[in-house]
Amino acid sequence: MTKTIMTILSKLFCVTCLVLIFLFGGVRLFGLTPLVVTSGSMAPKYQVGTVVYIKEINPKDLRAGDDISFMFDSDTVATHRIVSIDQEKQVVHTVGINNLDHEGQLINDSQPVKFSDIKGRVTYSVPKIGQLYLKMHQLF
Known part of the structure; x- marks a missing residue:
């Protein structure tokens, strides 16, 4: 009985290990990069601990x-x-959808993002x- 449970x-x-290896590494074969969300600025869509998968994209397609x-x-x-996107200056203006002022209005990020700083668009x-990953990162 104990041997069956151990098996x-x-x-x-x-x-579980194989699934995690695929979710964090194997997806790179499909041109995706996994990133772990570490702040609540995009909650509730992406909670802390969510893994977003991004794919490189030409900024003109954003x-x-x-x-x-x-x-x-x-x-x-x-x-x-x-x-918003400024093609002439080659920057985008962004917002964390959970970054709100005291009246509940969205607060845009203070600095625009250069096209060259964009790593990719979230695909899923x-x-x-x-x-x-976050727990392990805290330990080490």
Whole structure:
């Protein structure tokens, strides 16, 4: 009986590991990059711990309303929504959909995002699977 339980748990662990490897690494074969959401600025759409999958895109193909990931500073990637695009200056203006002022109005990001800083457009997301990554990151 104990051996059967151990066999089942072992197989379950292996399957879980394979699924996680695919969700975090295997998707790169399809041109997707997984990123873990670490702040609540895009809640409720992307809660902390959600994994968003982004795909590189020509900035000229972006539209207002697209969710994009971009270099916020030298070592931070942010995911926010495009509110407007300035093709001439080659920048987009973004907002975190949960960044509200005291009257409940959206607060646009203070700096526009250069086309060259855009990593990609969010193609899909999976809630909560990044929680393990965040816990491990806190430990190490």
